[in-house]
Amino acid sequence: MNAAVRLFTEQGYDQTSVADIAEAADVSKRTFFLHFPTKEDVLLADAGTRIDLAVQAIEGRHPDAPMREVLAEATTSMIANTAAGDLPNGLAALRARLLVTTPAVQARVLHTTFTAQTRIAAALRKAYPDTLDEITAASIVGALTGAISAAAVTSLQLGKPPEPTRAAMHHAAEIALHYVESLDTPNPTEHAAPRASHGAKATPPAR
Amino acid sequence: MNAAVRLFTEQGYDQTSVADIAEAADVSKRTFFLHFPTKEDVLLADAGTRIDLAVQAIEGRHPDAPMREVLAEATTSMIANTAAGDLPNGLAALRARLLVTTPAVQARVLHTTFTAQTRIAAALRKAYPDTLDEITAASIVGALTGAISAAAVTSLQLGKPPEPTRAAMHHAAEIALHYVESLDTPNPTEHAAPRASHGAKATPPAR
DNA sequence: AACATTGGTGCACTCAGTATACTCATGCAC
DNA sequence: GTGCATGAGTATACTGAGTGCACCAATGTT
Numbered sequence: 252m253n254a255a256v257r258l259f260t261e262q263g264y265d266q267t268s269v270a271d272i273a274e275a276a277d278v279s280k281r282t283f284f285l286h287f288p289t290k291e292d293v294l295l296a297d298a299g300t301r302i303d304l305a306v307q308a309i310e311g312r313h314p315d316a317p318m319r320e321v322l323a324e325a326t327t328s329m330i331a332n333t334a335a336g337d338l339p340n341g342l343a344a345l346r347a348r349l350l351v352t353t354p355a356v357q358a359r360v361l362h363t364t365f366t367a368q369t370r371i372a373a374a375l376r377k378a379y380p381d382t383l384d385e386i387t388a389a390s391i392v393g394a395l396t397g398a399i400s401a402a403a404v405t406s407l408q409l410g411k412p413p414e415p416t417r418a419a420m421h422h423a424a425e426i427a428l429h430y431v432e433s434l435d436t437p438n439p440t441e442h443a444a445p446r447a448s449h450g451a452k453a454t455p456p457a458r
Numbered sequence: 459m460n461a462a463v464r465l466f467t468e469q470g471y472d473q474t475s476v477a478d479i480a481e482a483a484d485v486s487k488r489t490f491f492l493h494f495p496t497k498e499d500v501l502l503a504d505a506g507t508r509i510d511l512a513v514q515a516i517e518g519r520h521p522d523a524p525m526r527e528v529l530a531e532a533t534t535s536m537i538a539n540t541a542a543g544d545l546p547n548g549l550a551a552l553r554a555r556l557l558v559t560t561p562a563v564q565a566r567v568l569h570t571t572f573t574a575q576t577r578i579a580a581a582l583r584k585a586y587p588d589t590l591d592e593i594t595a596a597s598i599v600g601a602l603t604g605a606i607s608a609a610a611v612t613s614l615q616l617g618k619p620p621e622p623t624r625a626a627m628h629h630a631a632e633i634a635l636h637y638v639e640s641l642d643t644p645n646p647t648e649h650a651a652p653r654a655s656h657g658a659k660a661t662p663p664a665r
Numbered sequence: 666a667a668c669a670t671t672g673g674t675g676c677a678c679t680c681a682g683t684a685t686a687c688t689c690a691t692g693c694a695c
Numbered sequence: 696g697t698g699c700a701t702g703a704g705t706a707t708a709c710t711g712a713g714t715g716c717a718c719c720a721a722t723g724t725t
Contacts, residue, residue: 268680279705284682358569362561365568368608389612390605390630397604397634398597401575405596423597427604429637475711486674491713667725674719681712688705695698 255293256342256349264353291359294346302367304328309374318379319431325371326395326424330417344413351407364400368392391431398427462500463549463556471560498566501553509574511535516581525586526638532578533602533631537624551620558614571607575599598638605634 254275258267269290273280287293308325350356368389376388383391402423406416461482465474476497480487494500515532557563575596583595590598609630613623 269682270680280681281683281706282704285704288682290681354569357572358565361568361572362565365564365607365611369612372608372612385616386609386612386626387629387633389608390626390633393608393630394601394605394634397607398601400572400604401579401596401600402593404572405576405579405593409592419593419597422594423600426594426597426637427601427634430633476713477711487712488675488714489673492673495713497712669722669724671722672720674717676716676718678714678716679712680714682710684709685707686705687707688703690703691701693698693700695696 252293256345259349260345291356294349294356301329302370305371306374309378312378319428322428322431330420351404364396368396394427395424398423459500463552466556467552498563501556501563508536508539509577511539512578513581516585519585526635529635529638537627554614558611571603575603601634605630
């Protein structure tokens, strides 16, 4: 992983072959694939665990907690975890940069996230079977993860450091979860009615 | 495209090599890549135009149309276009099925959609520069496309025919656009009815 | 007739990823 | 200690996606 991140940042992802990485790490190319299923995965060693966090947060909810709160909790735990890379010192930041700049890796991350949505949506539906059907659950989770990833990538591409980026992700979650509030209100009044916003129009996390 | 869709459904995507497709279409492998940049693209010939539709819908908006309406318009034109494949007869349905079942293609679609978001978000921000900053625009568009794709894929995976699937996509758009309404409220005096949130940290994104 | 353009071809190449068959060190049973 | 299972790594050769390049043929164009 160290050798890979270093070479990728030095020469670019496409210009770095697996053979290069293997040589720099003093192993054979075959051994590389013994540890990482694909070239992209060398940057994604940990991605899987975040999903479990979200599912866990939903399944272990307080029985009659409002959906909005449960989802907020789930997203918070996921966002908190994104920071915790297992890379040494400065490599984590470089890796994040590579994630958003390298198309192949980006596609992989998106796909992983997308398939994860299915699991999260299933957990959500199971938690609120009366309020949600499959497709609505999927839509909510899709909006949530879509908003958060878009915010994260845009923030990183604008060169923002980790902390404002996390703030932006939370703000994005707020945006996506707006609809859910209307599901939580006990009386099913029409949600098309214009309402006052939450006070802040579009207060950017930083400027 | 015909040959590819046929072979993919017969033998599966991974089991079909580009050479197979080329031979079945009576051209050389080299010619295949003259028409399609990658193997995945043989299923995605038209994807690019949809983004233009959305951007167009935003740029050509009525000057003081509410954002919600503009975005609804944009999504409607995109969704309407998804049906209009240029494939002959029944192949379009098979193609849709392949899109949601083949991981490699799925990843590519997601990535294409994702990069498209940047353009749409830029157009949106340009249209409402006072209300939106970059990241908020990206979040809104991300929520929108995230919700729609999730709904579409889930619906197709449940085996629903095209028409209910489109309906589900529209419903998903409604969900995602819920937040935008609050931005559209014409009166800037907000103290009318600040909705009490449900105990959760309904954090106003900033002071 | 000379020429350029366009669409297609053949061939050789790089690189990701896999299959197979090997080596080698470690641990352990007897 | 000898025999042996096991796990981690290796060398080699393969498939298949995608590219670079030189070439060809048909269709305009002047």
